[in-house]
Amino acid sequence: MVSPLLVLDLVERTGPLPLGATVAVPLDGSDDDVALVTAWCTRSGNSLVEVIDGVATVRRGPSPDPYADLDPDQIPGTRLWIYTNFDCNLACDYCCVRSSPQAERRALGADRVRKLAGEAVDAGVSELILTGGEPFLLPDLDDLVAACTAALPTTLLTNAMLLRGRRLEMLRRMDRDRLVLQISLDSPTPELHDRHRGARSWERAVAGIRTAQADGFRVRVAATLEPERFSELEPFKAFLDDLGIARDDQVIRALAHRGVADTGLELTVESLIPEITITADGVYWHPVSADHDDQLVTRELFPLADAIAEVKRRFVAHRAKADAAAQWFPCA
């Protein structure tokens, strides 16, 4: 039997609150009390933020829409990142997932990629993004990509240094209408790019961009920059313009302090909008942390919808907690 006094307390404590403000209401700790608070919040249009140590935090009015400030493609579960493998022909000194020629392959495999692509459609995903490692090291990459492009529009991340011979033939078998190649290039001249990624890597990446373009693929260029270099982007953009890369396909991102990077932005679950990421080892919060257990969501890849739901649940909980904290610590 729950205490009727609890409901009276809820009404009295929330009544004077401004919309959006929260109040702590002590419970007696029973499951019945939590159920009663939940039922009362549902009925009264208020929201239960959390119950910790026998104290319920209740917000006046409905929970704010956690996705209100996000662009449509930022809503968790809209895009699905898939790490096809972790080995790479390069050993970039800032790689967030510690890829290199010595890294274990940890390939996801065509069967699981195919299953993911199929479940992604049903789960409401609108775009697949394949990354590594260097995906073109995989002998069956064209099969993986075909499974993805058959299901959804797909982006394939690559350093474009291996686009010749058998691998170029694999590329040419991919669906140009459904696939975008995202190629890494960090500077308009070789020096900086090669310093991070290895000798002659800039020259070969630029050649790869031209090869892909010549074969009719849409190419997006992604650069990883130290924060201090964001003030000197114009020469780089002009170079990309000359390469024929549309401005919308020029992606500049900040270096993350992850993997083997010594510096960069500190990124945590609390500070990152999730981009659900699948590897052979599990489901991760974001591709930048796909080799770090602090952002591991679950080891279970399937059903994919469950993993997406769990990420969304955690994201909503983080947002609610942050909103509640903001209420508790006004600027005065």
Add this chain to the structure above:
Amino acid sequence: MSKPLIIGSVAYTPNVVTIWEGIREYFGDGPAEMDFVLYSNYGRQVDALLAGEIDIAWNTNLAWVRTVAQTGGECRALAQRDTDTVFQTIFVARTGSALGGLEGLKGRRLALGSKDSAQAAILPVHYLHEAGLGDDDVELLRINSDVGKHGDTGRSELDALRAVMDDKADAAALGINTWEAIGRDELMPGAFEVFWESPTYSHCNFTALPTLSDERAAPWVEKLLAMDFDNPAHRPILEMEGLRQWVLPKMDGYASLFDAVKEQGISPRW
């Protein structure tokens, strides 16, 4: 541009600011621009209306009755919430009390809300009298927790329910809004049961004096009545204020309170 209408409202919760800023914004695109002034209690607000400091007062039913008394019936009600036309007072007791009706209160203790709450004090006494119960037949426990706000906060009614739980009273009288707020008897089965419900009566209304011309009042009322619960821009305000639709006032719904005020000798002012 004509001078904006000034609406008075009592700030019984911080959300009154949010509500009226929303309504002011709604009226901002014409043709009846308005602003608002908040008061700490209804006595102060009615005085301001009579002094011409505000054009329209968002009044409780008791504030309406008192304005009628002080103007010799010259004031008029412009509009109210749909929920104001079907307000009720609910008499509740602990489940199993078997009071059966108001007659069952004879020799019992009834907890009432603040003395200036029509729903939780004035009308309940009126209903007892109508049921043939005199002042000595029922022991009244008066809980004056929010005097001046005419019961708007609902706090005195919650205290009346606590009195029932604490066995300081056998029953409590409360407004239907408070009964709804605690989830009726559905969230806490076995706690409280209703043993009598009043007929419906009218509650709040927008009150104006004859000095407010039809030419100024009519466009404002027309725009008010056009607020749409299905419009996402209007809905949050309507939900906070506790209605789905603004309507023209139901004037015969005030008869019982006029009678109650008269028979109980309640002051026409404050």
